[in-house]
Amino acid sequence: MGARRLEEAVFKALMLASLGLVLAVLAAIVVVVMARGASALSLSMLTQTPKGGYYLGKEGGIANAIVGSLYLAFGASVLSILLSLPTAFALQKEYAGRRLASITRLSLDALWGTPSIVYGAFGFIIMRYLGIGTSLLGGILALSLLMLPIMTRAMEEAIRMVPLELKEISYSMGATRIETTLAVVLRQALPGIITAVVLAFGRGIGDAASILFTAGYTDHIPRSLLDPTASLPLAVFFQLGTPFPEVQRRAYASALILLVIVLLASLAARLLSRRFSKHIVR
């Protein structure tokens, strides 16, 4: 009996240690990035674009990367919604049959796991085919591929939660499928749909590998869709790679800004879903 109890105690201790390790690592990441970043952050980092000699440690900031990243992530979100929302609606029982629905879920799962560098490479091929260079548009295309499965699966989950009775009431009053979808399903699933968008936005804004070939990098804020654009993840990557401590410190600040945006997006997803669910019939 003693041995059995001992085994139980040992493994329980190991489990607690494991979970403790996981949580400690997360805390360490957040704390290190925050602490290093805060010491390097200044107002001019946020408001200025790089001036001459910036990458040797002279004046300037990363406003180009902040604005560029927001453009990229917003653009890709919009593009993804255009495809995700109808796809998620179509996975309802009154549209796609079981077979089509399960095939679609399968290919979304395959897309979900696809490494973002592959999207980057594919985006690059498409851009060469269309004859455009590294640009905001190219980055948006590649990022939207990355966001699409995340957004669609999350939207579909939200739509699946809508009570069948509500839809039946709508149909029994003679509404067509699209009328029911827009007036009942969309409204009921709205919190979940918004959460899905914010979730995908958060993933998209932090991704570097997909925009490395497609969006390029520049010191200027893009004026059109065909201009190349800077981005925060690549700002972290490039600045950390330079041999100058002064520039490396800017990578710390860039990492902090990126982490804060991602954490805010994740928080916003939670708050929004709570706020919008006030008027939902359960």
Place this chain on the structure above:
Amino acid sequence: MRWRRIKDSLATRSMYLAVALANSIVFLVALGLFVKARPILATTSVVQLLFSSTWHPLRGQFGFYPFIVGTLAVTAIAMILAIPVCLLSAIYLSEYAHRRVRELVRPVIDLLAGIPSVIYGFWAVIVIVPLVRATGGALGSSTTGYSLLAGGIILAIMVFPIIISVSTEVLQTVPVEAREASLALGATRWETVKHVVVRSALRGIVASIVLGFSRAFGETMAVLMVVGNVPKVPTSLFDPAYPLPALIANNYGEMMSIPLYDSALMLAALVLLLVVAGFNLLAHFTLLRIERRS
């Protein structure tokens, strides 16, 4: 009435169009990469591409062997480190923790999953690399710290969330009655976990590990930042390595100026896609079966 019908049928059609497009993306990506990879496949045999270790793009020699070994090694290290930690955490969350603790930990794990990979890479450069350098130095191997081990450690951390969350969910699908039966026979909680819960959830646990593996296999930026990027077959944990995703990411700039270089890199991307998609589908079907059963 007629207008409403037309509207309905138009909407239906555009939804099916969206579904068709979403379904075809995977194939389009594979096809695009394949078309671009064909020139290199036409000039060099697959065996040579996979098993030759001479990498001289300028001389037209593309041997992927060091990169394939690098990818497999760094992924293997990550899995060896991650699997015990993740499974023990998942068992704790599912079998021992109070429901409140579980609900508290879940968003935290989600948060870990949402951190961008450059941030992981950044943290690894600041924290893990010096740690590895010190450890390597203490063990008598002079290393810069940018090594296989550093890449493996950061990858392990990056796959924590997916393995923990999927395997916790799988463990929870095991019926309470099964646990009660075992406990009623006088088994301790841990014995119940070992002989009943884990055994009946085994397939799902394997699926969660497969998902973690494929995530690690294709991860680019974080690994690229700490793994050293030297195209040689690594022989020790403290050696630098050069995984496939890093190869693609590092060379996009020059690949257009050297013949066949872009083709070789697109082949690397295709290999990544096929391996990762294959493993993901495996996990997809396994988890689907578990979901149906419960």
